[in-house]
Amino acid sequence: MHAPEDEPVEPPGPRRPVDADAEVGVGPWPGGPSAWPDDPRLDPELLAAGDRRNVVDRYRYWTVEAVVADLDTRRHPFHVAVENWAHDLNIGSVVRTANAFAAAEVHVVGRRRWNRRGAMVTDRYQHLRHHPRVEDLLAWADSAGLPVLGVDNLPGSVPLEGYPLPRACVLLFGQESVGLSDAARAGARDVLHIAQFGSTRSINAGAAAAIAMHAWIGQHAGPPPSD
């Protein structure tokens, strides 16, 4: 018997116990306050209590402001925009990936509120801008001199694979059910599709955004900073 489409299926076998004691990150700075480094980027609360955040090691104990300021010195010139007409759950994932690849900014088009769950608090470190309508995003991009590239598997789209992505650009994604709006399609310089080979009509919008951002990284980014 087939499970209904989209219904989550439990894998067979016993459930793995969750290790409630497993901790990520680092504990309090050893030696107490007298041993704390004299560095204004460090947060006394984190030094005292430990830093369990989902940050790379070089940012351990840093204040959020210090992390943002450091990222600002080396953000990449690509922007990410996503249409949000129905509180798309993928936006959090898009924000998290944009943070991982140091995108300049994430633009949310449509509803201002979006579901932050998948962002895993990366939105604190990411510049975000809201545009009520697609036309507002397009006008902003035009004034910033940025070409807008739609990403969707629509008629007339061209393959992302082998497409020379501009260094400075906006990658615009549609939302889960309906994809890019007509206004977004009309305003994009090109619409790019990710080649698919199976039976599903499309991939998850968050996954598509990750692939497209990584395509930009593959074409333009140097090596990441070391910890």
Ligand SMILES: C[S@@+](CC[C@H](N)C(=O)[O-])C[C@H]1O[C@@H](n2cnc3c(N)ncnc32)[C@H](O)[C@@H]1O
């Ligand atoms: C579920 S898809 C949209 C529906 C799709 N246009 C269709 O015909 O079914 C939601 C979003 O994910 C992204 N996406 C999904 N699959 C993609 C693919 N193969 N190529 C490019 N973008 C894709 C696009 O940004 C799209 O707007």
